[in-house]
Amino acid sequence: MGDIEKHGSHHGQNSDSLSRTSTKQEDIEETEHPVQEPISRTKSIASRLENTVLSRLTTRSIVNPGPPPDGGWKAWLQVFCAWLAIMNTWGFVNSFGAFQTYYSEILPQSPSTISWIGSIQACLMFLLGIFSGRALDAGLFLPTIMVGIAFQIVGIFTMSVSKNYWQLFLTQGVLTGIGGGIFFTPCMGLVSTYFAKKRGMALGIVTSGNSFGGIIYPLVVRQLLPKIGFGWTVRVLGFMNLIALGIIIAFMRPRLPPRKAGPIVELAALKDVPYILFVAGICFCISAIYFVFYYIGSFARDTIGISYIGSLNLVIVLNGVGIPARIIPGIIADRYLGVLNTHIPLICASVVLLYSWTAISSLGGFYTFTVIYGMIAGGWQSLFPTAIASLSDDLSRAGTRLGMAFSSIALAALVGGPIGGQLIAKGDGYWPGIVWCATTTLVGCVFVIAARIVKYGTTWKVKC
Structure with a gap:
């Protein structure tokens, strides 16, 4: 009887022990699940955030909307934004004559050497446009123009503190040439996706920004250079770019999903x-x-x-x-x-x-x-x-x-x-x-x- 009681007592003790062990295991399991749930929840939030960012920065979530609208406020807004892009890229290039004359007066280099600044700027604009235009086809419009705009803005503001020929060559020539070459072609290409019958007129309006920029830039230089000097005159041009290019980022939107681009070279x-x-x-x-x-x-x-x-x-x-x-x-x-x-x-x-x-x-x-x-x-x-x-x-x-x-x-x-x-x-x-x-x-x-x-x-x- 005592042995049975002792055994029962041992069994009771073992049961209590097992019960406590089981309780501990359940506690452990309960403590494991709350750790896993936040992790999975965090991954889910990160995944949704990634998809949101990519859908905003790329066109992969866009469904083909059909034929171009050939008008409407959104289409003409794209024309205006592309016009701003051309005004501040090719308009800047076409204004180089104003800078060429000024640099010939203050720099020791010959006119031929000075003209390399404008020449490399124009060259990079043509050359990089070939590749950046393909980014529009790949659905990377916004990231591409943001990179180009960053180069353009940095180029202009560093140009304002340049003191010699090589600094001007690198800032005005190379940096703004790279920036303009990266973002002007996608802007032009985007406009063509909004128009069919009126495409020629729309692109004609866009390219007129070239000449308009060729008026604005020399006018600003003419009015401000004698009053506030070269540095602040160029900074004013930089602030003009900040406003105009900010409008482009805010309002230019692709309407087509990514599509396969053709080859770079056709033999x-x-x-x-x-x-x-x-x-x-x-x-x-x-x-x-x-x-x-x-x-x-x-x-x-x-x-x-x-x-x-x-x-x-x-x-x-x-x-x-x-x-x-x-x-x-x-x-x-x-x-x-x-x-x-x-x-x-x-x-x-x-x-x-x-x-x-x-x-x-x-x-x-x-x-x-x-x-x-x-x-x-x-x-x-x-x-x-x-x-x-x-x-x-x-x-x-x-x-x-x-x-x-x-x-x-x-x-x-x-x-x-x-x-x-x-x-x-x-x-x-x-x-x-x-x-x-x-x-x-x-x-x-x-x-x-x-x-x-x-x-x-x-x-x-x-x-x-």
């Missing part, structure tokens, strides 16, 4: 004779046109004898008359003549005007030249991308071919200003550089005419 295009001839011709013309934009102010100052502030007015006029000139020829080409038939006479007229430049010695005559040349040059500049597309039998390849053309044009933009500047430095005044500019444009014109003849024949009755 068949290298065997397409009209395409090769046309691109070669445009390379010659682009190389020459930057000579005019870079040296028009310094020519007026050195040859005609006007002040630096007065020379800025010529840069403003050259860009200002390009606003209507970038829209009207496109309308004429669409409705009446065709893009090539409109493009070629404008280049021919440029050749005649550039040769006449050698005979100009009065301020009135030079203003007349500036107005007429600005209109003609703005016209053929706005048409050449459309002309390249028109030479392609397969429009699905037009984007690739335009990208290939831009890579060649980038090199032409790089060397045009320095070559002209070197001729000015080694020659007797500006006339050797002017003759080179006119002759280079003439060669380009011959190539463009040859491309038209090979593609469509010698009759001009064909709308092409």
Whole structure:
């Protein structure tokens, strides 16, 4: 009995022990689950946050909305934002003549050396646009333009504290060139996804930002440089960029989901004779046109004898008359003549005007030249991308071919200003550089005419 009681007592003790052990295990399990639940909850929150961020920064969550709206407040808002992008990228490039003249007065370097600042800026704009445009296709519009805008802003504000040539080359030339090259092409491409029938008009409005920026930047420099100095004048330009580019980030939105981009290089295009001839011709013309934009102010100052502030007015006029000139020829080409038939006479007229430049010695005559040349040059500049597309039998390849053309044009933009500047430095005044500019444009014109003849024949009755 006692043994049984002892056994029972031991059994009771064992039961109590097992009960306590079981309770401890349950406690342990209960304490394990509360640890796992926050972890899983944290992972869930992180996953949702990641998906939210990626859906905002990329277009992977967008469902194809169908045909372009061809209008509406959202579509025209994209046009306005892209116009701001072009104004603050290519408008800045086209304003380099204002800086070229000023730098020639304060820096010991030759005009040819100074022009490398604007040339590398233009080169990078053309070159990087080939690759950044593909980011739009990949659904990475916002991250891409944010990177480009960051480069642009840093470039301008560091330019404001630059003290010598190499600092200006790295800030104004390289940094802003990289920034503009990264974000202007996706902005242009995004606008084209909102329009079909009105695409030409929409893109014409966007590209007019080029000329408008070419007015605003020299105007700001003209008004502020004598009053607050170079550093604060450039900072004002930087604050203008901050506002404009902030609007772009806030309101530009892609409407299409990611899509497969084409190849960077199309080997068949290298065997397409009209395409090769046309691109070669445009390379010659682009190389020459930057000579005019870079040296028009310094020519007026050195040859005609006007002040630096007065020379800025010529840069403003050259860009200002390009606003209507970038829209009207496109309308004429669409409705009446065709893009090539409109493009070629404008280049021919440029050749005649550039040769006449050698005979100009009065301020009135030079203003007349500036107005007429600005209109003609703005016209053929706005048409050449459309002309390249028109030479392609397969429009699905037009984007690739335009990208290939831009890579060649980038090199032409790089060397045009320095070559002209070197001729000015080694020659007797500006006339050797002017003759080179006119002759280079003439060669380009011959190539463009040859491309038209090979593609469509010698009759001009064909709308092409």
